[in-house]
Amino acid sequence: MHTKEQLKEFKEIVTQTRKLGRDQIIRTALKDASKDPASLLDNEKVSISVWYNDMDVKVEVQQYYPIRYLEMNSKYYMNKTIYVSLDKVSGSNGRIIYNEKNKQISDAFGKTFLYQNTEDKVKIIANVLELNNSNDAKYYIDPLTQRRITIRERYDFYEIQIGDSYAVTYKLDKLSGKIYDYKDPYKNLLPNPATGPFGPSPIGGPWIEIKE
Numbered sequence: 509m510h511t512k513e514q515l516k517e518f519k520e521i522v523t524q525t526r527k528l529g530r531d532q533i534i535r536t537a538l539k540d541a542s543k544d545p546a547s548l549l550d551n552e553k554v555s556i557s558v559w560y561n562d563m564d565v566k567v568e569v570q571q572y573y574p575i576r577y578l579e580m581n582s583k584y585y586m587n588k589t590i591y592v593s594l595d596k597v598s599g600s601n602g603r604i605i606y607n608e609k610n611k612q613i614s615d616a617f618g619k620t621f622l623y624q625n626t627e628d629k630v631k632i633i634a635n636v637l638e639l640n641n642s643n644d645a646k647y648y649i650d651p652l653t654q655r656r657i658t659i660r661e662r663y664d665f666y667e668i669q670i671g672d673s674y675a676v677t678y679k680l681d682k683l684s685g686k687i688y689d690y691k692d693p694y695k696n697l698l699p700n701p702a703t704g705p706f707g708p709s710p711i712g713g714p715w716i717e718i719k720e
Contacts, residue, residue: 522563522564522712526565534567537597554572556568561714568589575654576623576659582606584604584620585605587603607661633651636666637651640685644687656672666680677689677691678690
């Protein structure tokens with residue numbers, strides 16, 4: 509619980525932070541999201557929004573790449589919430605994707621940034637899809653229509669993940685192109701009953717978007 513004095517102080521900090529303006533708040537936040545913050549601003553696959561309530565100012569950053577490639581010993585944020593207080597970042601959280609088999613190794617590699625495709629990643633993805641699509645049509649991946657596909661590189665194979673929750677997964681041999689260890693959790697999955705939203709309302713009240 510917070511005292512009235514503390515809540516008043518938080519609200520004043522929010523007021524002063526908002527005076528920086530949306531663009532400056534974003535520039536401050538993106539230093540925590542990428543080694544090259546400017547690259548996020550002109551990226552059509554990245555969505556950025558700014559919000560505030562009586563306690564915090566936050567920047568929501570999300571990536572929407574249909575196909576993601578994760579090199580070995582790597583991890584990235586899929587989305588990230590960055591809190592800005594005056595002219596600095598006061599905290600952050602978000603959902604991380606990583607090369608699962610090497611998670612302990614990647615944890616030692618330091619700061620984690622938002623996922624972005626590079627020219628090298630695009631080339632690797634194209635090569636993996638060509639190898640993958642040489643198999644039965646059951647495994648065909650159309651980069652123009654299919655979404656939420658993650659390619660994880662291993663030493664002698666690629667792990668293909670289609671979907672996020674209850675994902676279909678299989679392995680693709682780098683040399684032969686053979687597919688094996690196919691797992692489809694949807695095969696015997698029953699739909700969950702509809703549920704309402706979870707979690708209490710934020711202490712600082714409802715979030716309001718800063719659009720300009």
